Amino acid sequence: MTTATSTLDLKTLWADASLEALVTAAQAGDRDAFGEIIERYEGMVRSVALRRLGDEAEAAELVQDVFMKAMIRIGQLREPAALGGWLRQITVRMAINRQVRRRPVVSTEPMTLEATVVQCDTPLDNALESERASQVRDGLSRLGELDRSTLVAFYVRGESLNEMSVAFRAPVGTIKRRLHV
Missing domain, CATH: 1.10.1740.10 (RNA polymerase sigma factor, region 2, helix turn helix motif)
Structure with a gap:
């Protein structure tokens, strides 16, 4: 050693x-x-x-x-x-x-804060939204009653395919075809 x-x-x-x-x-x-x-x-x-x-x-x-x-x-x-x-x-x-x-850390970085701020609608945003709604109403008015009702039930009222199948007395496959899903 x-x-x-x-x-x-x-x-x-x-x-x-x-x-x-x-x-x-x-x-x-x-x-x-x-x-x-x-x-x-x-x-x-x-x-x-x-x-x-x-x-x-x-x-x-x-x-x-x-x-x-x-x-x-x-x-x-x-x-x-x-x-x-x-x-x-x-x-x-x-x-x-x-x-x-630990609680989640809230970032104070400008880019992160900007993403969390709710945007206020400007008059231009309101006018564009109103124009879009008018175009959708015009498009719906040109459809037949059955197609219009199907679209309103799904996109406006938020009904499921199964609920619509019962309400329209039609198979789910038919409802999907009407929605072009």
Whole structure:
């Protein structure tokens, strides 16, 4: 075994022992020990939270919530060496819960806002709509009574094909033919 490998193994062993001591102290209620745990794992928790949520402010809030929950439940951690994975699991679960409960984000982008605004009718829009309605009435007046009634029932009153079949005493296929569907 080389000296570099020996030193690395000793550092790993010391870090594991140190972590176990920190977790044991935190489980006994030592707030300073838990503060050290926060310092060591805050970056990892923040990274997972940001990756899951995609928002810096929301991730920062989640980090606080994760460590609050971890502080309350640290006594449930049976294997101190699993602290990192345990914190990651808490973070992922809390992020998923937050995503499920999150309200939809309302965009304030001008293009999105423009799409949500109801357009007010201008006098020109009103005149064009009136002209279209007049053309439809003229077209309907040129049709026979049966075709006109069929179109009005379907397009104006919104009746289904089955309802029209009963009302006109005709098979659905005949109604479809009249509508050119």
